[in-house]
Structures are given as C-alpha cells and as structure tokens.
Amino acid sequence: MxxxxxxxxxxxxxxxxxxxxxxxxxxxxxxxxxxxxxxxxxxxxxxxxxxxxxxxxxxxxxxxxxxxxxxxxxxxxxxxxxxxxxxxxxxxxxxxxxxxxxxxxxxxGAVDPTPAQDCPAVTPALRALLEQVEPYPACVQNSRYDILAHNRTYGLLLCDLERVPPEDRNCLVLSFTHDEWRSSIVHLEEAQRVMAARFRASMAGHLGEPVWKMLLKRLRAQSAEFREVWDRHEVVAHRGKRKEFLNRYVGRVRVDHTDLWLGPGAGPRMVTYVPCDEESRQRLEQLHALAVERASTSPG
Missing domain, CATH: 1.10.260.40 (lambda repressor-like DNA-binding domains)
Structure with a gap:
C-alpha cells in the first residue's frame, strides 16, 4: 500500500x-x-x-x-x-x-471587544485623586473614549452615569446615541466632529484590533450622524479647551477641559473640567452636593 x-x-x-x-x-x-x-x-x-x-x-x-x-x-x-x-x-x-x-x-484566543472596565492605570491612588478634585468633574478615559473611572460630580454632569450599563460608558457612543447626554452638550455637532476626528487619528495605530473595529461597527450601525461625520475622513489630535454643558439640575456650566496623560503614550488620560467663571463654579458645587446626597442615600 x-x-x-x-x-x-x-x-x-x-x-x-x-x-x-x-x-x-x-x-x-x-x-x-x-x-x-x-x-x-x-x-x-x-x-x-x-x-x-x-x-x-x-x-x-x-x-x-x-x-x-x-x-x-x-x-x-x-x-x-x-x-x-x-x-x-x-x-x-x-x-x-x-x-x-x-x-x-x-x-x-480572542480579545474582548467590550470597554475595558479594569485598567491597570486606574489605581486606588488615582481613584482617590478623582475624589480630591471635586467639586470639579473628572474621569479617566482611554483613547477609545471608554470611561474607566469617574468621580461623583462627573457622574451627574451629562447624565446619570450610574444608570448607564458599563459596556455603554463610552463618550462616543453616548454622544451619538444617548438622548440625555446629547442634550447636555451645548455645541453638540462641533463636539461630535472633533471626537470622531480624534478617534480616527487614534485608530490609525489600532486598525487590526477587534475591540476598535467592534466600536466602529457599533457606531456606524447605531447612528446615521456618526456615519456622516466619519465619512468626512477628518483627523485631529487635540480638541478644544473650552466647553459648555447644560446640566438638567443646575443649568449651564462653562468649563476648561484639561487632559492629564497617565503614561508616555496616547493611552489612558485623566480628564478634568475646571469652571471658567464664578457662576459655573457655584453650579458645580451645587451639582457636587447633589451627587454626594444621592450617594449617601442610595442602597448598598
């Protein structure tokens, strides 16, 4: 044979x-x-x-x-x-x-496509720092705009973030699909264009990674606005510093945006919002007080 x-x-x-x-x-x-x-x-x-x-x-x-x-x-x-x-x-x-x-x-043998909820950069010390900057809103994001951690004031700034499922806590997803989050951004169209352009610039270094492709696929499937903005092929590395929010509890808030990078690369960053004027400072203090009150009365 x-x-x-x-x-x-x-x-x-x-x-x-x-x-x-x-x-x-x-x-x-x-x-x-x-x-x-x-x-x-x-x-x-x-x-x-x-x-x-x-x-x-x-x-x-x-x-x-x-x-x-x-x-x-x-x-x-x-x-x-x-x-x-x-x-x-x-x-x-x-x-x-x-x-x-x-x-x-x-x-x-696959990479989980959901937002990373456990990030090595989010240490107990960093969480303590997020609390210390209150009443100013602050959070930790990665380059995909996943919200990895946040303080109480940030949690009530654009919506009640605790009511949002962890897998949906992504600023791009929220800005294009979440009604309350969208209504809280005064200059929404401009913010969407900048975020999409910045996301495109960041994605250039992650084109083969499933988690990035899954996020892009989700955004294109769920938002015609995102598809229109994305197809412009705009790219930007930095976003504007001045922002305006219309909070449902305390009204209009004007802040200066600052990114504090947590490493040498364009990875996780701490995002802080410092009030631009006295009226905004007082309103953020009111929002912080409300957030603290809610946290103290919530079960568990």
Missing part, C-alpha cells in the same frame, strides 16, 4: 495540542455554565419533560442568536472559528460575570 505525498505531510505535521486543549476546556466551560442557569432566569418556561439541568443547547443558541448546529459543534470541541461577536453574545446569554467572561475569551 502506497502513501501519497499529501498523507506523508499530514502525518509529519505536528498537532497543535495547545489549541486542542483550549477547545476542550472551552467546551467544558460552556457546558458547565449552561447547566447552572435555570430556564426561569432567562424568561423561558421549564416544561414537564426537561431532563437537562439548566438550559438546553438550542435555548443557548436561541438566546445568543447563533445556529444550534454551530453551538453544538462548539460544545463538542470542534475546530471552528469563533468571532468576538458570538463570544460576546454567549457571555451575555450565559450571564457570565467579568472574571468568567475574561476566561471565555482567553480560552477562545
């Missing part, structure tokens, strides 16, 4: 045991998380003939908007490609906490 050259090559090629092990770990992890969720937790009826603990495979597929056969292959550790969009959907359907979500993406 003769062996073809192709068969010889196939026999000689080493197996990627690392990838195979990760696929089996991923399959076992998905099964374990599927089996721990009761149908009632996701709004599904239990039924009388349910033998599977937790959710069935077809129910996870339905909740994640993926094919049943494809999801079955995933739990069978088949050698298939998994997109970050599907992993994101699975993490939500299986109600994974942040640690479990990170584990899921590591097993799949």
């Amino acid at each position: 003769t062996t073809t050259a192709q068969e010889k090559v196939a026999q000689a090629a080493p197996r990627d045991t690392g990838s195979e092990i990760r696929r089996h770990e991923l399959a076992a992890f998905l099964r374990s998380r599927r089996e721990r969720i009761a149908p009632e937790q996701v709004g599904l009826p239990r039924g009388r003939r349910r033998r599977t603990p937790g959710l069935r495979r077809e129910e996870v597929a339905q909740l994640s908007s993926v094919g049943v056969t494809w999801y079955t292959w995933l739990e069978q550790a088949r050698d298939i490609q998994v997109s970050v969009q599907v992993l994101d959907a699975l993490a939500r359907a299986l109600q994974l906490d942040p640690t479990e979500r990170a584990h899921l993406f590591r097993l799949a």
